Amino acid sequence: MLRPSSFRPALRSRAVRSTRFASTGSNPQLEAAQKKAQDVFSSTQQTATKAFENAKKIAGPLGETAGKYLARATKSAGPLGERAGKLMGTYKEPVLYNFTVFREILKQVYRAEGLSPPSSIDVVRSAYRTMWTNATSKAFWQKTISSGEVARLGVYALEAYGIFKIGEMVGRRSIVGYKLD
Template identity: 45%
Template sequence: MQASILRHSFTRQALGQQRSLASKRLMSSSTEATQKKAQDALAAAQKNAGKFLDGAKKFLEPLGDKVGQLLGSYKQPLLYNLAVTKEIFKQIYVKEGLQPPTLDAFKSAYSSLWSQISNPGLVGNLVKSGELGRVGVYGLQAYGIFKIGEIIGRRHVVGYKLD
């Protein structure tokens, strides 16, 4: 009886080892296939980006030449001043340690705003403290800036021009 139990446990261990080897082989082959697909997608994206840049260069080159002709003798000083300005901004960016905000910073800021806005006691607190007028003015300013942007975007004060 003990021999059959030992034989049974031995075959069970052997089957487990074979299964783990097979699963490792399957995982490595699927990982290799995934990596191959990712490399193919990257190569295709680089090829398409190259085509796009070539097309954009062909399209924008005559436009740049035309702008250069219109600027005449002002072209060289203007380009120089733009290059100097770019370098100054680059130095400021480095010296101040500026960097775009991280995703965590965005999440924490907007979660904080949402928790404040979703609080039902917010309006009551604003009325009691007298801050409701200031919040109203801020809202009105935001709406006004939005409407001015709309007017500029439409290039017309009321509605869109229909041609």
């Protein structure tokens, strides 16, 4: 009768042979696929690097300033700031990249809508003067009520009030009331 220990070397040699045969065999299709994957990865990496560099260039002083402030904040926070930076770890670059992408989208919207800051103080004064005359004019309110624009103005007023209240909550660092000691 054969002992079980006599089968073990035979089984081991088969496992080693099959593993060795699979790993040492030259497969041209596998090599071509690996080469293509490496080429795609390197081209994607180069494209991403170029996009990131372009985003940095377009961001200009704002991107550099944000980076400087981030570095200063990390340095001034001391060990806690360093820990926070380490906790972000690999997420730091994607967060900064997404910030630059968001800024680029805002720039595109800014250009597409033809937005621009006021060219002079007179433009700002005339805009506020127009708002004040409309707010105090009886004819404006009659026209607004008859045309149904009151609902739109009400929604705008509600949005402004909500933004004001959120600002108050952030300012006092509490949802309800002030923290008194």
